[in-house]
Structures are given as structure tokens and as C-alpha cells.
Amino acid sequence: METPASLQGVECFVFDLMGTCTDWHSSITTAMHKYPLPAQLSEAELPKLALEWRSGFFKYILNSFAAGEESPSIDEVHTRVLDEILSARGIDNGVWNQHIRERLVDAWHDQKRKLRARMF
Numbered sequence: 001m002e003t004p005a006s007l008q009g010v011e012c013f014v015f016d017l018m019g020t021c022t023d024w025h026s027s028i029t030t031a032m033h034k035y036p037l038p039a040q041l042s043e044a045e046l047p048k049l050a051l052e053w054r055s056g057f058f059k060y061i062l063n064s065f066a067a068g069e070e071s072p073s074i075d076e077v078h079t080r081v082l083d084e085i086l087s088a089r090g091i092d093n094g095v096w097n098q099h100i101r102e103r104l105v106d107a108w109h110d111q112k113r114k115l116r117a118r119m120f
Helices: 024-033 043-066 074-088 098-119
Strands: none
Touching (some): 024 043, 024 098, 043 074, 074 098
């Protein structure tokens, strides 16, 4: 197969996998629907919770950068932000225990896996 003229000289492609090139929202809400809901949450609230989680992630990172702190891992930030959001809603580690929270944090990687599967 011949390389199109527009791609000649291109050595690599770089993708932003934090949602610019992928559907992060569906990955997260799909993951949330896999588990029993805590009593404090309804299915209708899950899309809002996903948006709050993503927004909280960026606020955390920007505050960390502004404070001159070393950047923690993405998974660590997602975990901290999720824990803070759930705690603010009165959700303890009962229904969404540590294992489920880890699965929810891992769901952020699903978009990357889906993209890779489509590419190769």
C-alpha cells in the first residue's frame, strides 16, 4: 500500500487519550453502570458524576502544578478525586468498595484500549 502524499515524512502519530480523541464519558458511565449503585446515587446522576470527576481531575492537576508539586500518577489523582466526590455525597466504602473504585479508575484506560483495538 502506498503512503498518501499528505502523510509522507510523518514518523509518528500522537493522540491525547484524556478525551480529546476518545469518548471518555461513555467509558466512565458504562463502568459505573456495571456495579450496584450506592443508595445516595441514582442512574440519572451518573453522567453528572462522571463530569464532576473529570473536572475535579483537571482542577487537582492544575492546583498541583500551581503549587509547584511533583505531578502524581494519573491513576492516583483519579482515585483521590473520586474518593473526595463520593465522600462529599456521603458515600463510604460500602457499596462502591476499594475493589470497585479501582475498577472505576481503571475505566479511564478503557478508552485507550478501545482506540488501540480499532487502530490495529
